[in-house]
Amino acid sequence: MKFFEDDSVQNLVKSKHQHFDLVMAESSAWVAFAFAQKFNCPIIPIASQACESRSYKSVGNPEAFFYTNVKMNKPLTLIERVKQVLLLYTCMGFYYWSRLGTMEVITKNFGTDYANVEKLFERTSVLFENTNNAMHPIRALVPGVVQVGGLNLYGNNPHISEDLQRVLDNATNGFIYVSLGTVVNDDEVSAQMFLETFKELPCTILWKTDNQTLDNVPNHVHTSKWFPQLNILKHKNIKLFITQGGALSIDEGIYNEVPMIGIPVYLDQFVNCDKIEELGIGLRLYRKSLHKRLFKNRILEVFQNLSYKQNIVKLNKLVRDQPQTPLDKAVFWTEYVIRHKGASHLKSPMANLPFYQYYLLDVIAVVLFLLLLFLYFLKQIITILKYAYTPVIKTKMI
Numbered sequence: 001m002k003f004f005e006d007d008s009v010q011n012l013v014k015s016k017h018q019h020f021d022l023v024m025a026e027s028s029a030w031v032a033f034a035f036a037q038k039f040n041c042p043i044i045p046i047a048s049q050a051c052e053s054r055s056y057k058s059v060g061n062p063e064a065f066f067y068t069n070v071k072m073n074k075p076l077t078l079i080e081r082v083k084q085v086l087l088l089y090t091c092m093g094f095y096y097w098s099r100l101g102t103m104e105v106i107t108k109n110f111g112t113d114y115a116n117v118e119k120l121f122e123r124t125s126v127l128f129e130n131t132n133n134a135m136h137p138i139r140a141l142v143p144g145v146v147q148v149g150g151l152n153l154y155g156n157n158p159h160i161s162e163d164l165q166r167v168l169d170n171a172t173n174g175f176i177y178v179s180l181g182t183v184v185n186d187d188e189v190s191a192q193m194f195l196e197t198f199k200e201l202p203c204t205i206l207w208k209t210d211n212q213t214l215d216n217v218p219n220h221v222h223t224s225k226w227f228p229q230l231n232i233l234k235h236k237n238i239k240l241f242i243t244q245g246g247a248l249s250i251d252e253g254i255y256n257e258v259p260m261i262g263i264p265v266y267l268d269q270f271v272n273c274d275k276i277e278e279l280g281i282g283l284r285l286y287r288k289s290l291h292k293r294l295f296k297n298r299i300l301e302v303f304q305n306l307s308y309k310q311n312i313v314k315l316n317k318l319v320r321d322q323p324q325t326p327l328d329k330a331v332f333w334t335e336y337v338i339r340h341k342g343a344s345h346l347k348s349p350m351a352n353l354p355f356y357q358y359y360l361l362d363v364i365a366v367v368l369f370l371l372l373l374f375l376y377f378l379k380q381i382i383t384i385l386k387y388a389y390t391p392v393i394k395t396k397m398i
Contacts, residue, residue, distance in 0.1 A: 177233065
């Protein structure tokens, strides 16, 4: 695993005198949880959106997606609930398979004295997840789950260069910012189709693309391998953000009241782009069926229809209306965990239940056993009664 190939990480692994009060790690980076045992301290897992099932289990948070659509607050249909249950048990199987590889990496780097993955999860104090109640489904959350939606919007951001600032300030018809993230390559989208579409748009285009060999790029289209995204989204002349649907990019769009068009490519981006459309703050396009005419029409629809802007302004007000900023909340709970050397009292008792109790498999087994036992005795009683009331046929002696 490349994480452990870094010299600074190896220095931490081999250190004997360093001390830390807390470990903070990505919620799915289980190998990093071993540092919590090494330094004998609690851990706060952080998720870029809602946590996965295993992280919720570490604080005893009940599963919610049997009943509520993961995209919006809508009841699930029977078929959707069946799919969700199958997904849950598939994830459980993946977890028990992947923890073997996790322990192999931990043992290789830290030695054989380290606890198994289940024990490492017990060091979890609270979970930080990038959600808030205005944008995400309402779920039952124990105190150990702390919503810090928008935490990524704080900190120092690169400034816009003077040349770029001039371009944006002069965009009197507004401008469109196009970025499909850092993991989408030019083989997965048609760069030429994008260019042909942008040529016909009556506004400035800022396009983040690795393809710097495009021919006949018009003057109103500006390309670069990198742009200071957050500050661009803050500019007064921006009208539309075309995104791949990453959770953090959508947060940035909402906080800056910029309508969006989502073109998902990987994993959670599909759900995230569905959310854009369902919230009425933009549209979703399907990459495989995308063509120039459709792309242009959808861009003009969001660019010119004020309802998308009105919806995202309303949503932004809901997101921001909180007693604490996400940063203040994260700082408070981080210091809280350090002050008390953990926060196990914020966990539900369900955190310590084995999986067969957590999912009521033992109760289901007992009920099935009693039902089968009842049916067995019922069958025996019916058989006895049948023979008891069957008349005896006497044969006449000749």
